[in-house]
Amino acid sequence: MGLPTPSQLMKPPQSTKGIIGQFGEPDEALSAARRVRDSQYTHFDFLTPFPVHGMDEAMGQQRSWVPMLTAVLAFFGILSAQAMMNYIMVWDWPMNFGGKPFAAWPSFVPITFELMVLFAAVGTAVIAIIAGKHDTVPQPPAMVVATGATIDKFVLWISATDPKFDVVKAKEFVEGLGAHGVRVVDMEEKGDASV
Amino acid sequence: MTRSSPYATVFDDSQLTGRPIVLPGSGPFGGDEEIDEPWVTGGKRYVDIDRDVCAHTEQFPTRRWWIAFGVALCLLGLLVFSLVSLAFVGVGIVGPNSPVGWGTFIVNFVFWIGIGHAGTLISAVLFLFRQKWRTGINRSAEAMTLFAVACAGIFPIIHLGRLWFAYWLVPIPNGRGPLWINFNSALSWDIFAISTYGLVSAVFWYVGLLPDLATVRDRATHPWRKKLYNVLSFGWNGSNRAWRHYESAYLILAAFATPLVFSVHTIVSFDFATSIVPGWHTTIFPPYFVIGAIFSGFAMVITLMTIMRNVFNLKNYITINHMEAMAKIIMLTGMLVGFAYATEFFMAWYSGSEWEGFIFRNRAFGPYGWSYFIMFSCNALIPQLFWFKRLRRNPAVLFIIAILVNVGMWFERYVIVITSLHRDFLPSSWGMFKMTFFDWSILLGSFGLFFTLFLLFVRFLPAIAMSEVKGIMDPKVAKTIVREN
Numbered sequence: 001m002g003l004p005t006p007s008q009l010m011k012p013p014q015s016t017k018g019i020i021g022q023f024g025e026p027d028e029a030l031s032a033a034r035r036v037r038d039s040q041y042t043h044f045d046f047l048t049p050f051p052v053h054g055m056d057e058a059m060g061q062q063r064s065w066v067p068m069l070t071a072v073l074a075f076f077g078i079l080s081a082q083a084m085m086n087y088i089m090v091w092d093w094p095m096n097f098g099g100k101p102f103a104a105w106p107s108f109v110p111i112t113f114e115l116m117v118l119f120a121a122v123g124t125a126v127i128a129i130i131a132g133k134h135d136t137v138p139q140p141p142a143m144v145v146a147t148g149a150t151i152d153k154f155v156l157w158i159s160a161t162d163p164k165f166d167v168v169k170a171k172e173f174v175e176g177l178g179a180h181g182v183r184v185v186d187m188e189e190k191g192d193a194s195v
Numbered sequence: 196m197t198r199s200s201p202y203a204t205v206f207d208d209s210q211l212t213g214r215p216i217v218l219p220g221s222g223p224f225g226g227d228e229e230i231d232e233p234w235v236t237g238g239k240r241y242v243d244i245d246r247d248v249c250a251h252t253e254q255f256p257t258r259r260w261w262i263a264f265g266v267a268l269c270l271l272g273l274l275v276f277s278l279v280s281l282a283f284v285g286v287g288i289v290g291p292n293s294p295v296g297w298g299t300f301i302v303n304f305v306f307w308i309g310i311g312h313a314g315t316l317i318s319a320v321l322f323l324f325r326q327k328w329r330t331g332i333n334r335s336a337e338a339m340t341l342f343a344v345a346c347a348g349i350f351p352i353i354h355l356g357r358l359w360f361a362y363w364l365v366p367i368p369n370g371r372g373p374l375w376i377n378f379n380s381a382l383s384w385d386i387f388a389i390s391t392y393g394l395v396s397a398v399f400w401y402v403g404l405l406p407d408l409a410t411v412r413d414r415a416t417h418p419w420r421k422k423l424y425n426v427l428s429f430g431w432n433g434s435n436r437a438w439r440h441y442e443s444a445y446l447i448l449a450a451f452a453t454p455l456v457f458s459v460h461t462i463v464s465f466d467f468a469t470s471i472v473p474g475w476h477t478t479i480f481p482p483y484f485v486i487g488a489i490f491s492g493f494a495m496v497i498t499l500m501t502i503m504r505n506v507f508n509l510k511n512y513i514t515i516n517h518m519e520a521m522a523k524i525i526m527l528t529g530m531l532v533g534f535a536y537a538t539e540f541f542m543a544w545y546s547g548s549e550w551e552g553f554i555f556r557n558r559a560f561g562p563y564g565w566s567y568f569i570m571f572s573c574n575a576l577i578p579q580l581f582w583f584k585r586l587r588r589n590p591a592v593l594f595i596i597a598i599l600v601n602v603g604m605w606f607e608r609y610v611i612v613i614t615s616l617h618r619d620f621l622p623s624s625w626g627m628f629k630m631t632f633f634d635w636s637i638l639l640g641s642f643g644l645f646f647t648l649f650l651l652f653v654r655f656l657p658a659i660a661m662s663e664v665k666g667i668m669d670p671k672v673a674k675t676i677v678r679e680n
Contacts, residue, residue: 024674033435047433049241049410050666051442055435064443088366088375097379110384110462113454114391121395121451125402128444129429132437145432150410152241152665152675 009130015043015138016187017160019170021179022153026052029154032177033058036156039173043137043162047149066131070124077119081112137161141187200671202233208515211236213588233669234327237511240673241665244512245410248659251507252411256654259506264650270643277636278353286356288633295616295628300354301466302608303638306491307347307645308389308463309484309604312456313492314340315396318403319452322445328520330663331512334407335503335653336496337400342648343495344393346641351385353637381465388462395455399448405431405441406662460485467611473550474558474615477542483535490528490574491604493521497597499649501590503658512659519587525600526581532607533575550620558614562627566606566613573603 023029029046036044037060046055056063085108089095094102133139140157149155156179158170167184174182201216215229222228239247251257256264280288291298314336321329352361364386366376376383408428415421431437464484467475497518504510543555559567577599586592618625652658665673 025670027670046435048435048438049433050406050662051438052435056439059435061436061439064440066440066443067447070447084366085378089378093373093375095377097377100379104379107379110458110465111378111387113458114384114387117395117451117455117458118391121448121455122398124444124447125398128402128440129405131440132434133430135434135436137436140432140434142430142432145409146413148413148675149433150406150413150431151245152673 008134012133013138014141015159015161016141017185018140018144018165019158019167019174019182019184020144020147021156021174021177021182022147023156023179024153026154028178029156030054030058032156032179035177036158040164041158041162041170041173043159043165045137045140045157045159047140047145047153047155047157049148049150049152049154052154064128064131066124066128069127070120073123074116074120077116078112080119081115082108085111141185143187144185147181200669201230202669203238203672205233205236206238207236208510211514211516213516213519213584231327232516234331234514234516235512235664235668235673236514238672239511239668240675241668242675244659244661244664245414247509247511248657248661249411249414251653252655252657253414257506260650260654263506263646267643267646267650270640271647272640272643273636274640274643277633277640278349281353281633281637282358286354288631289637290628290630290634291354292626292628294619294624294626295613297354297612297616298628299609299630299634299638300350302605302612303641304347304350304354305463305484305608305612306605307343307350307641308392308460309488309491309608310495310601311340311343311347311392311396311492312460312485312488313496314338314343315392315399315452315456316489316492317496318399319449319456322449323453326520327667328517330660330667331514331517332496332500332521332659333663334400334403334660335499335649335658337396337403338649338652338656338658339492339495339499340396341393341400342645342652343492344389344396345648346645348389348393349641349644351389381462381469384462385466388459392455392459395448395452399452402441402445402448403660403663404656405429406433407657407660409433410661411657457485460488472615472619473548474539474554474611477539479535479538479542483532483539486528486531486535487574487604487607490525490532491601493525493528494597494600494604497521497525497593498601501594501597503653504590507653507658509659512664515588515590518590518593519584522581522587522593522596525597526578529574529578529581529600533571536571536575554615554618557618558610561614561618563610563614563617566610570603570606570610573599574607577603 021032023032026048029048029052033046033055037058044059046052046059048055086103089104090102100107138159138161140159144155144157147153147155156174156177158165158174171182171184201218205211211232213232216232218228218230220227235244237243289298289300291300317329317336318333321333352358355361363374364376364383405428408424409431412421412424412428415424461481461484464480468477468480470476500513500518500521504513540555543551558564577596580586580592580596613628617628
C-alpha cells in the first residue's frame with residue numbers, strides 16, 4: 001500500500017460493502033479465521049473485543065513491524081541526548097565543575113537513558129495507532145464495529161474490495177463457517193441499518 | 196447456555212479461598228489439575244463487565260461521590276490558597292531553614308513519586324510476568340500514578356522559592372549568558388527523569404484506555420457522547436489488524452516502563468546519594484528507594500481499591516484474591532525495607548566512620564527519634580501481620596495496615612531529609628525543624644488534588660480495563676449467546 005499521504009493518515013481508506021458474521025467465543029473465531037485464511041479471500045478482518053491469543057497466526061498475519069521503528073526511535077533518543085549534552089557542556093560553554101572533565105560521560109548516562117525511553121515509548125504508541133488503521137485491508141464501516149465487536153462479539157468481516165468477492169458465494173461461505181447473524185452490509189444503498 | 200466451567204459457580208468473595216481449585220483426574224496424565232480461582236466472580240458475561248464498569252460514567256454521580264468530591268475540592272482549595280500565599284509572601288512561611296534547607300517539600304515530593312511507582316509496577320512489570328490479577332486493578336493504579344506524579348511535580352517547583360523562574364531548569368537556548376544547566380548535577384537528571392516518567396505513564400495509560408473508550412462509545416446512546424468518545428479512542432474498531440500492532444506496542448511500552456520506573460526512583464535517590472551529607476551518601480540508596488516506593492505505592496493501591504470496591508460495587512472484578520496478592524507484595528517489600536534500615540545501621544558501625552555512626556545514633560535516639568520509631572514500626576513491623584492468611588484476606592485489616600504503611604513511608608522520607616540535615620559536621624550550625632501551618636496545609640492540599648483528579652477519573656473514564664478483564668475470563672461462562680437469524 002505504500003506510505004499513507006497526510007489526508008489518508010487522518011482518514012484511512014474505508015470499505016463500504018461486505019459481509020459480516022458473528023461468533024460468540026474466541027475459539028470459534030480462531031477456527032473460522034483459519035478457514036478464511038486458507039480460502040480465496042484476502043480482504044477479511046476479525047473485530048474482537050479483546051486481543052485473541054493466536055489470532056495473528058490464524059489470520060495469516062506477519063509479526064508487527066512496529067518494534068523495528070522503536071529501535072530506530074530509541075537510537076535517535078540516545079543520539080539527541082548525547083548531542084545536546086556534549087554541545088552544551090563541551091562545545092558551547094565549557095565550565096569547570098570541581099575539576100571534572102568537560103565530557104564527563106558517566107554524568108550523561110541518566111539523561112541519555114531517559115530520553116531514549118521518552119522517544120521510543122511515545123513514538124511507538126503513536127506509530128502503533130496509525131499502523132493499526134493502515135493495514136493492507138481497507139477499514140470496515142463503523143456500523144460493523146457497532147454490532148458488538150467492542151463488547152462481546154467476535155465479528156468476521158469480508159470486504160467487497162476483495163478481488164474474489166461475490167455476494168452469494170461469500171454469504172454461503174460465511175454461513176458455512178458456523179457464524180451467526182450473517183448479513184450483507186452495503187452502506188451506499190443504506191439498506192442495512194437494522195443492527 | 197453451557198456452564199460446565201468450574202468458574203460458573205463462584206459468585207462472590209465468600210466462595211474464594213485463595214487456594215487453587217483442584218480438578219480431579221483432568222491433568223495431562225490423568226492426575227489432578229490445579230487451576231487458579233477465577234479473577235472475575237459472579238458468573239459475569241462480557242456484557243455484564245461493560246455494564247458494571249461503565250455504569251458510573253453513564254449516570255449522574257451518587258451522593259457518596261458528591262460528598263467525597265466536595266471534601267477533595269475543599270482540600271484542593273486549601274492547596275491553591277497555600278500556594279498563592281507561598282508565591283506572594285515567600286518561603287519564609289514554611290518550615291525549611293538553615294540548616295534544614297530541604298523541608299517537607301522534598302519529603303512530599305519523594306512520597307508522591309513513590310506512590311506513583313506501584314501503578315507502573317502493576318501495569319508494566321506484572322504485565323511482563325503475565326500476572327492475570329493485574330487486569331482488575333491496573334487501570335486505576337495507572338491513573339493513580341499519573342495523579343501522584345502531578346502532585347509530586349508541584350513540590351520541586353515551589354521549593355525553588357522564586358517559582359516563576361522554574362523554566363530555568365530546562366536547557367533551552369537563552370539570553371542569560373548563555374546560562375545552561377549543569378548536567379553533572381543529579382537535580383538536572385531529576386528534571387528529565389520525572390518529566391519522562393510523567394509523559395510515558397500518561398501514554399501507557401492512554402494506550403491501555405483506547406479499546407475501552409471504544410466500548411464506551413459503542414454503548415453510548417447520545418450522538419455527542421458517541422462522537423466525543425470516538426475521537427478520544429481515535430476511532431478504535433477492534434480489528435485484529437489493529438490489535439497486532441497494539442499488542443506489540445503495549446509490550447514495548449511495558450518493557451520500557453519497567454526500567455524507567457526503576458531509573459526514576461534511582462535518580463530521585465541520587466539527589467541525596469551524590470551529596471556528602473552523612474546518612475545520605477550511601478550506595479544502598481537506589482535499591483532502598485525503589486523498594487520503598489513499591490511498598491508505599493501498593494499500600495496506596497490497596498487504600499484506593501478498598502474504596503472503589505465498596506463505593507462502585509466492583510467486588511466481582513477486584514476480588515479479595517487481588518487484595519491478598521497485593522498484601523503479599525506489601526509484606527515482601529516491607530521486609531526488604533526493614534532489611535535496608537538494618538543494613539544502614541550495620542554499615543554505620545562497620546564503616547567506622549564517626550559522622551555516619553553519629554547520624555544514625557541521632558536518627559534513632561536523638562530529638563527526632565519519635566519519627567524513626569513511627570517509620571520503623573509502620574514499615575517493618577506492622578506488615579508482618581500479613582504472615583497470617585486470615586488477616587491478608589480481611590478488608591478492614593488491609594485498609595488499616597495500608598494507611599499505616601503510607602504514614603510510615605511519609606515518615607521514612609521525613610527521617611531521611613530532616614535528621615540528616617539538622618545535625619551536620621559542625622555542632623555550631625546544628626538546628627531544629629518545625630512544620631508550620633503551611634507545611635501541613637500544602638501536604639493536606641496535595642491529597643486534595645490527588646483525590647479530586649482520581650474522583651473525576653472514575654466519573655468519566657472506565658476505571659477497570661474492560662478489554663483486558665475480558666481476555667482473562669473463561670469464555671464458557673462469559674460468552675453471550677448470539678441471536679440466530
